[in-house]
Amino acid sequence: xxxxxxxxxxAELTAVLNALDDADARAIIRGLEEPMxxxxxxxxxxxxxxxxxxxxxxxTDAGLLSxxxxxxxxxxxxxxxxxxxxEVRIGLNEDRDFDVAVGRPEKxxxxxxxxxxxxxxxxx
Numbered sequence: 001x002x003x004x005x006x007x008x009x010x011a012e013l014t015a016v017l018n019a020l021d022d023a024d025a026r027a028i029i030r031g032l033e034e035p036m037x038x039x040x041x042x043x044x045x046x047x048x049x050x051x052x053x054x055x056x057x058x059x060t061d062a063g064l065l066s067x068x069x070x071x072x073x074x075x076x077x078x079x080x081x082x083x084x085x086x087e088v089r090i091g092l093n094e095d096r097d098f099d100v101a102v103g104r105p106e107k108x109x110x111x112x113x114x115x116x117x118x119x120x121x122x123x124x
Contacts, residue, residue, distance in 0.1 A: 066084035
């Protein structure tokens with residue numbers, strides 16, 4: 001009896017494939033040349049804001065975008081998004097199961113500190 005391979009696929013593989021299979025999500029990736037807020041992304045990519053938020057969730061859950069914080073003088077800080085990968089590789093391992101590898105660029109010390117503060121902000 002054949003095994004159901006799709007049930008065995010990793011959650012990471014499924015999340016990455018679902019994100020990259022979405023035309024709006026791909027448009028967001030292409031349009032993000034620098035960190036942007038959701039409303040800036042919506043405007044740049046000509047995607048309704050409600051749809052933009054759903055796609056941003058899809059992309060961040062897949063690990064293809066990272067969140068940051070834009071500090072504003074009025075105290076109303078904004079979440080920004082940026083592309084967090086430079087390549088995605090899908091291959092077969094020795095067991096003939098699919099593996100996904102998301103290549104990430106090296107971060108500077110300042111970027112690593114900003115990531116830590118973003119995590120603290122999420123947890124508080």
